[in-house]
Amino acid sequence: MAHDDRREGGTAQTSADRESDAEHGFTGLGDLDAVLARRAALADGHAPDADTEILTPERPDRTEVVEDVESGAAAGEAEPVEDADDVAPADAADPAEGAEYVKHAEGVAPADVVEPADRTGDVEPAEGAEYVEHAEDSDTALLSPERPVSDTDTETIDAAAPAGPAVAAPHSPRGGEALVHPRDPAHTYEAADRYRPEVEETRMPPSPLDRFDAEEPRRGRGWLVAGVVVLVLALAYGAAAWFLGDRVPNGTVVAGVPVGGMTQAAATDRLESELGPLTTGAIPVSVGEGLSSIDPAGVSLTLDVDSTLDPVTGFSLDPRVLWGRLFGMGDVVPATTVDEPALDAALQSVATELEVAPVEGFIAYDGATPEITEPVAGTAVDVEAARAVVTDGWLTAERPIELPTRELEPAVDAAAVENARTELAEPLVSGPVVVTVGEELAELTPEQLAAAASFTASGDRLELQLDGPTLADTVTEVNPDIVAGGEDAQIVLRDGRPTIIPSTSGRGFDAEALAAAVLEAGTSTERTAEVDLVEAEPEFTTADAEALGIKELVVEFSTPMPPDPVRTSNLVEGSRKVTGVIVEPGEEFSLLEQIAPITEANGYVASGVVEDGFATTALGGGLSQLSTNMFNIGFLAGMDDVRHTPHTRWFDRYPAGREATVWESSTDMVWRNSTDHGVMVEAWVADGRLHSRLWGTKFWDVETSTSEKYDIVEPTTVYNPAEDCKPETGGQVGFTVSVDRQRYRDGALFDDESWTWTYRPWNHVVCGDPPEEGSEEPSSSPTPAG
Secondary structure (H helix, E strand, C coil), rough: CCCCCCEEEECCCHHHHHHHHHHHHCHHHHHHHHHHHHHHHHHCCCCCEEEEEEEEEECCCCCCCCCCCCCCCCCCCCCCCCHHHHCCCCCCCCCCCCEEEEEEECCCCCCCCCCCCCCCCCCCCCCCEEEEEEEEEEEEEEEECCCCCCCEEEEECCCCCCCCCCCCCCCCCCCCCECCCCCCCCCEEEEECCCCCCCCCCCCCCCCCCCCCCCCCCCCHHHHHHHHHHHHHHHHHHHHHHHHCCCCCCCCCCCCCCCCCCCHHHHHHHHHHHHHHHCCCCEEEEEEEEEECCCHHHHEEEECCHHHHHHHCCCCCCCCHHHHHHHHHEEECCCCCCCHHHHHHHHHHHHHHHHHHHHHHHEEEEEEEEEEECECCCECCCCHHHHHHHHHHCCCCCCCCCCEEEECCCCCCCHHHHHHHHHHHHHHHHCCCEECCEEEEEEEEEHHHHHHHEEECCCCCCEEEEEHHHHHHHHHHHCCCCCECCCCCCCEEECCCCEEEEEEEEEEHHHHHHHHHHHHCCCCCEEEECEEEEEEEECHHHHHHCCCCCCEEEEEEECCCCCCHHHHHHHHHHHHCCCCEEECCEEEEEEEHHHHHCCCCCCEEEEEECCCCCCEEEECHHHHHHHHHHHHHHHHHEEEEEEECCCCCCCCCCCCCCCCCEEEEEEECCCECCCCEEEEEEEEEEEEEEEEEEECCCCEEEEECCCCEEEEEECCCEEECCCCCEEEEECCCEEEEEEEEEEECEEEEEEEEEEEECCCCCCCCEEECCCCCCCCCCCCCECCCC
């Protein structure tokens, strides 16, 4: 048989066969390439695709044995295997007579396949091998030797039928084209593309290895490759982490301070430098408009720079840190430490300071009209939440830090206010209330009722209260005959000593009973309150007077008066006003409260005073002598000095450094009763002197001393251009003096006090303008004449 010059992979095809192929639609070389490629894939350990069928020709000189999977019966007898040397060359295009084509079902791999080592030589399949068609895809049919398989996976195609051209079968169970064997048109088979029976197979000599099954591909090789890849990646990751670990990641910002790209030491220096003022200065906090502050040192609130930077510097395998080092870290929360109990105490103090109390619902009368105060919720600092806000934001939050708050609900809400208005406030003043005592009565107007009324909160409601004493006074004013009042006890000076005039009882109202009766009548439609009188004690009883202990002379003091009847009349009037004044323990004696107003209507006349350093006249002239006497009886009795002012120029009728002036509306003399008993003031004018006494119970032992005059200043000449100028001859020097006082109680020193005062000299006063040189400015402070 003639051979074609072209050979592919050790396979040849005759011209007759090629003509037969052309007649039946087979092209030859292209399909052979696909077959050889498939065989190569199988040789490399790759399974055929799901759509590939492999047709394997059987040897013509042996009978195919197909085992049934279920029965195990043989389909025929196996013939002896011929020696490889006796195998005819593979240049025949058609399979030998008696050969069978076995089709393996989709997805079933050959049990064992021995591929030739050299595809270019003539290879003949070993004796007893089968050729199986493996369905791979629509364009490929691979031929490979096959071991017998079960009936369920193998379709045997008898190749012994007469040869003939392949024709299309009417039906293909695989959806592809059904082909007819070229030698036997009556026998059909399936292939994905077309059947190539003319392919010459090159047979190779048998190998000693043929007795062994084909080795399965090594599946563990993929895991080994994967492990190597993972190891390489891990090493690269660790190297990157080590390489980037010596610096702060780019873009890192701590509390507004950029530290990206810096070493940890440099970043630490920058944070301590730029955040230092924030960490040491007071932290301003606020609630609404209220402001306060917290001292970070007082609560041990500090920035821990190391703890802040450690997570983002040094070697770290944290992927978040590595990512930040590569692409920027951004803001890092500063780490801080704090003494939480101390911070809570500081926040509690701030909360007290910044708390906005709720506005309670309330009702008050304006005349006879109820005025409503609507309730408003207050705010209080939420200390627990504020702790986190301050700790987290003391370096980053906007200042002042607004503290979280909680709402404080008022106890008396709008509903309670409305109920009090309709049930109490408006009914009380809806008309007059008549108070009756036997045959006597008194009608109280809505305005008078409202004047004695007030509302107080009791839990979550408002209660209306009436003041009993105010109502009793009002009823008595409306009808004085309705009661018979008693007399208060009195302490008077008789026969030169304090004497108590006993109090007397009367008949009057029980204040609480009167208030309850008027309230009931005022909130009902009856509008009449019937009450009974009871025996009424006076406000100041005999027992009260005796308890004051005003029974003995404590101190007496007097000063001489100049021969000036006008001035003396002012002293007489002032003495009358202060005599009999009782000062109870802890109360203050104010001279101006007793003698003012200093007017002609109040019994005063104009007399000499010193104003702006010059002598002049004014109403009440001479009252500074009464002030000096009142100061001294308090001073010598051990009373507390509240306020006193010596004269600017010393008058020799007063003790130096122990005297006091008075000027209405600006200069007062005040002392406080520092004893456990009441005291009574007495003053009078007699024998050219102003006398004063203080009665009570002796309490303090007092010692006083006055220093010698020092820092002497000689007088000079001054000029007074005022129209009412009075010339003065002058002559008295100026000086400084000190006064000491020690108070003893039961022989023990209680305190030691000292006062120092400087007096100006009595200058020679010339009326008129001063000469061009040598003039002296007069005093700018007015001083009454002594």
